[in-house]
Amino acid sequence: xxKRWVLTETNEQAVDExxxxxRINRILCKLLVQREVKTFEDAKKFFRxxxxxxxxxxxxxxxxxKAVERIDRAMxxxxxxxxxxxxxxxxxxxxxxxxxxxxxxxFYVDYYVPDxxxxxYGISTEGINWAKERGFSLIIAVDCGIKAxxxxxxxxxxxxxxxxxxxxxxxxxxxxxxxxxxPKRDDCNYPFTELSGCGIAFKLVQxxxxxxxxxxxxxxxxxxxxxxxxxADIVPIIDENRVLAYYGLRxxxxxxxxxLRSLMELNPISxxxxxxxxxxIIAPRINAAGRMDDARQAVRLLLxxxxxxxxxxxxxxxxxxxxxxxxxxxxxxEALLMVENDPMFHNKKTTVLYKPDWHxxxxxxxxxxxxxxxxxxxxxxxxTNNIVSGSARSVPGFDIYNAIQECSDLLDQFGxxxxxxxxxxxxxxxxxxxxRFEAVVADTIDEELLIPEIQIDAExxxxxxxTKFYQIxxxxxxxxxxxxxxxxxxxxxxxxxxxxxxxxxHLKLYLKQDNSQVVKGIAYNMGHLYEHxxxxxxxxxxxxxxxxxxxxxxxxxxxxRDILLHSNKPVNQ
Numbered sequence: 001x002x003k004r005w006v007l008t009e010t011n012e013q014a015v016d017e018x019x020x021x022x023r024i025n026r027i028l029c030k031l032l033v034q035r036e037v038k039t040f041e042d043a044k045k046f047f048r049x050x051x052x053x054x055x056x057x058x059x060x061x062x063x064x065x066k067a068v069e070r071i072d073r074a075m076x077x078x079x080x081x082x083x084x085x086x087x088x089x090x091x092x093x094x095x096x097x098x099x100x101x102x103x104x105x106x107f108y109v110d111y112y113v114p115d116x117x118x119x120x121y122g123i124s125t126e127g128i129n130w131a132k133e134r135g136f137s138l139i140i141a142v143d144c145g146i147k148a149x150x151x152x153x154x155x156x157x158x159x160x161x162x163x164x165x166x167x168x169x170x171x172x173x174x175x176x177x178x179x180x181x182x183p184k185r186d187d188c189n190y191p192f193t194e195l196s197g198c199g200i201a202f203k204l205v206q207x208x209x210x211x212x213x214x215x216x217x218x219x220x221x222x223x224x225x226x227x228x229x230x231x232a233d234i235v236p237i238i239d240e241n242r243v244l245a246y247y248g249l250r251x252x253x254x255x256x257x258x259x260l261r262s263l264m265e266l267n268p269i270s271x272x273x274x275x276x277x278x279x280x281i282i283a284p285r286i287n288a289a290g291r292m293d294d295a296r297q298a299v300r301l302l303l304x305x306x307x308x309x310x311x312x313x314x315x316x317x318x319x320x321x322x323x324x325x326x327x328x329x330x331x332x333x334e335a336l337l338m339v340e341n342d343p344m345f346h347n348k349k350t351t352v353l354y355k356p357d358w359h360x361x362x363x364x365x366x367x368x369x370x371x372x373x374x375x376x377x378x379x380x381x382x383x384t385n386n387i388v389s390g391s392a393r394s395v396p397g398f399d400i401y402n403a404i405q406e407c408s409d410l411l412d413q414f415g416x417x418x419x420x421x422x423x424x425x426x427x428x429x430x431x432x433x434x435x436r437f438e439a440v441v442a443d444t445i446d447e448e449l450l451i452p453e454i455q456i457d458a459e460x461x462x463x464x465x466x467t468k469f470y471q472i473x474x475x476x477x478x479x480x481x482x483x484x485x486x487x488x489x490x491x492x493x494x495x496x497x498x499x500x501x502x503x504x505x506h507l508k509l510y511l512k513q514d515n516s517q518v519v520k521g522i523a524y525n526m527g528h529l530y531e532h533x534x535x536x537x538x539x540x541x542x543x544x545x546x547x548x549x550x551x552x553x554x555x556x557x558x559x560x561r562d563i564l565l566h567s568n569k570p571v572n573q
Contacts, residue, residue: 087290143197236482291361
């Protein structure tokens, strides 16, 4: 699949001014300006994030004072408090943060995570009834609830107060909760709107701790969980999220809680954990509990206080994840076959697939796999208890939430973000939904968004690649949405005779440009280009920089994203 190379435009005057302040490689200054770092003070804040001075006051969030007051009153009156969370990584980490903090202070607290299959997403009637039967009078919902108006009213009618801690887009009316914490509400003036669900729970904990005059250390010990949620929920790693992720990663690498340590020991890596490692190693295993069985397994792991229980819970999640891999692999194969057998598919702007017996827990993963292959807005649907439910995923630049909203009259429920959403509907509405969703996307999507894009931050001559350059670049981490690992482009490059095919169709490259030094690189799945490159043909290459550790020796290498041969158009397979 060919890709579009898009070079990021940058305010060159701002780059010049920052260069005068910092006196580092001008290309690094360009990268900083792209990240809204334009002064010495901005750079200081970017490179030296501070928990003491760079976190916002949680009381700036609308209703935070009411939430703190209600929880404080519940503790004084010995009311039973229930922390109610979603079954994904963001939800289970949020439960662990809030329940863990309250449990250290107060005895009458428990947690509840709904069953994905029996109850579905968000706040359920079953969960509220469970709380009522056991005498709970306050439910704190984390990572869900912002659209659960009828459920919150039902709880109120039973004499149960709700506090909502959510980060999803609200509907036209807020639920009738005692307090609604969501920086995306129109009347909330909190300075940062992109916290994870766990991030909202953390801000509540921060406010509760301040109210009780507790040391910030009591709050900071949950930063590893917040970092896991930020990575797993793919929220922008900018502003407050960057501070939280920075210190959360530091904790993960220095002194993780027993449950996370046990997961890391089962899946060891020989360097410090990164955001990417959380996404591909830690998060899937935590998610596997809710996908395949019972999400409370994940919460138990995150709350484990000693090594034996932590290891037992980690082993369970490792096994669930192995099961998940088999199931999602099988469904992905089925889905790909359905697409290939659809003669109309190539004329469509969307991929929408439905099979009632597909496993509900993995359809989001399958949707992501289909986007990797076909690169168009995708919804994968299954059925549970005669209700069709689906997971939606989008391509960069297209708001799939808005597209689904245009079909909302056909849906029972929907919610989510710009690039990921969930929905339910009656089966009788399915065909009309598929047709309308296709029409909405076809009318609104820019054709270019259907071609995979490589966003290139800057052109980088190979001669500028050095240890010093990389050391400064490394301090841009943690990388993720909003602060992606920089991608560079070098033009008129050639390879030396040492270039070879290694492993399963990968290229081990030795790159030269004019009179530059030889730069080592790896190009995964690009062995088909070997004959072009080894013949001395010049090409353009885009890449990121990484550290390669081999035989106790460290070196800088390029990780090639794409190659554009001068003899023809981009060659990719």
